[in-house]
Amino acid sequence: MNLPTTYVRARSAEQKEERRRHLLVTARLMLSDTPKLLDLGLNELARTAGMTKSNVYRYFESVEAVLMDVLVEEFVGWQLELRAALARRKLKVTAEHIAWAFSETIAARPLLCRLTSILPSILERNVSLERMVGFKRNLLAVQQQAALDFHSSHPAMSVRAFEQLIRHALPLLIGLWPLSHPSEVSAQVLVQPGLESLRYEFRSDFERGLLTLLGGLATVQEPSG
Template identity: 35%
Template sequence: MNTIVNTAIKKRAISPEQKQLRRQQILSTAKLALGEHGYEQVVLSQLAEQLELSKPALYRYFANKESLFMALYLEEAKQLLLGLERLSQQNLKPRVLAETIAAQPTFCYLSAILHTVLEKQENIEQAINFKRELKTMAEQLAKLFLHWSPQLSQQQALTKVMFLYQAVIGCWHTSHPSSTMQQVMQNDEFEILRLDFVDSLSLLLVKLLAD
């Protein structure tokens, strides 16, 4: 598979299959860079260089940095949804749900910066399409909540989905302080302020799933 990917990168993508392969490789490379450096330090020209692409070639797939990471966000959200669907075969437990979400750190990270950074998207059509995809996935997740809690109405299930989303954002922010604050928090004086993502999210999900 690696040989196919490398060959596709070095040649101009012509067929739909080659273009899809190229697009996926760009997303995979962006994901690695995000994990290593954080969003602010990712530079598209450097991604293009890693992929042995020209910048114009990269921009044919993604018009800007925001659109690239919005696309990655949707990919990660779909993967998370698949993971949550696998939980539908068992009784849902808050801790298991929190651990399943935590297993998708790229989704969590991008969720935390979605509204403040990524959605500075000036292309209205792309913004609408992005929100439509998110809405579709929210409705799919609501069906899972209805599976776990049949007594809910459709609107109540959607409300739980949105609460879950907000809980992920809040818990990710509070459990991932800046590098400076991480150093400060090593001091035993501030032990009570240290927060673990899974522990914090689990506590919130106890309330979410009980109502």
């Protein structure tokens, strides 16, 4: 995409949000063609979006800030898909179905998994305090809504228990995604006989991990008033 001949600065709140959304949509398109997430740079993002780098800085302070906003969008989309998956269940929702719906909807969003897997080690290292506060609050809102959705479909477990499920599922995801997507050399080694226990398959292993967590959290109750 070529840079516009005359760039007009966004002044209204609506125009600014439109520009921010344009940058996020552009970033998503670029990420679909980028094997390594951090190969995405602000120079390339600005050029592809038809903006100057200085104008991109009006909306995002770093590549990490862009990726964090994309991740929030991914989690919002996941929560809506999770709710729909739970609602499609005609029979009584069991712990097994909870684990299946959770793992199925997460695994269907590889970009969410890729970004989450580098969240604590990379994405959270180059953003301002203000942006970090906004990101954490947005993430917490999604997690709380997902916990409510889980509880609505499976009232036998408390909202608090489901909040803990999501809390502990996050590090499970962070660890399992890279383990189930090893480097080329590691993948060649892991196919050798005798190394079966070191191989990971993301969706099925995530589901089994969730079932283990659910078994331990089933007795967690809402705190008394």
